[in-house]
Amino acid sequence: MDETIDPTSSTHESDGEGDSNHFTRKQSEASMYATEDDEDEQNKIQLGPKCSIRQHLEKDKDDESLRKWKEQLLGNVDFDSSEETLEPEVKILSLTILSPGREEIVLPLPESGDPQGAWFTLKEGSPYSLRFCILVSNNIVSGLRYTNTVWKKGLKVDSTKEMIGTFSPQAEPYTHEIPEDTTPSGFFARGSYTAKSKFLDDDNKCYLEINYTFDIQKDWIN
Template identity: 60%
Template sequence: MGDDGDKTEKSASASSTQDDMSDEEEIRIQLGPKMSIREHLEKDKDDESLRRWKQQLLGGLDVADVKDHEEPDVKIVDLTIVAEDRLDMVLEIPEGGNPKSPWFTLKEGCKYHLRFTIKVSNDIVCGLTYTNIVWKTGIKVENWKEMIGTFSPQVEPYVHEMPEDTTPSGIFARGSYHAKTKFVDDDNNCHLELNYTFEIRKDWAS
């Protein structure tokens, strides 16, 4: 949510990325059959060093608690807004994915970034991608798409930091915005969809 120049560049970049991804989707690499976490570990159980390395990737997770052939359970625990000269705003993800309006307020012209806490269980989630579309008075002003990564299940949640952004400034930038955020993996499983509004004001909300 930068200034107008940044928005144009970001939108063009997002469009280019989507076109590239569309082209890539036409070329499908034939992978082997999907294996569960338990099967992966059993496959190399006689190789102690490889077994320990795989166990380390699981972050101390007890494999006995992992069910065979279960889809990955991905939970976005919370969203934190980290901004200059401001205490971190930790926003819990509500059940149903529809926060109360407005969900948060940003100061115009401020630098900030987002931080997600992500819990992964059951199996590896591949190619988790964050998309965010923002509208103001019905006009799309931002279309952001970014690969977050591939995560194995572990006891402790992952913390992912997004790149820094800048809110737009000026009288026309202030007001209410509507946004739709999604977390989707390579298998096109949507693990979270958020529909919410937020505001940009001249100063932080008290």
């Protein structure tokens, strides 16, 4: 499994009353992130001008320690054939739900539009985590993160942000698994939910947005 360049951190928020309505996440370290799209825009980090891979290599090329760090960051990029491309290309190849004692649930990504009907079903009170498979090309993507907001009957019940990291382009995809979560349980927790997931970078460029529904039921559906 490939590792990200930056340390990862996650934030998980829940709304509503009663433990049965909450998604509970085991966090290694908490970080404060905004929870709405407009707050994301307001808190957007002001970055310097983008550089192609060749420009990254030319900068401070006389600094031996910095040159070695850049080579480590860029990994096995073919510098001689690298293009003068400023924008990274990021493709989310797969999303997989992992739960102890269950087979992996690989979610089909729609080629266009959003999934129709319930995208997946989870058992109440069950631990689970998500694993992403991500392909990066053309240039370095900085501060890639995952956001997910969940509503039930029009009320927001959960908001999650996971910092995935900074990646250099390479032929092989990266994988990243977010911290374990637990589905809510009880009569009022069961039913249908709507959600929105996004993958964005430091510039708030969105590489994938999915609007979907899912169910929480008393038991798994085989």
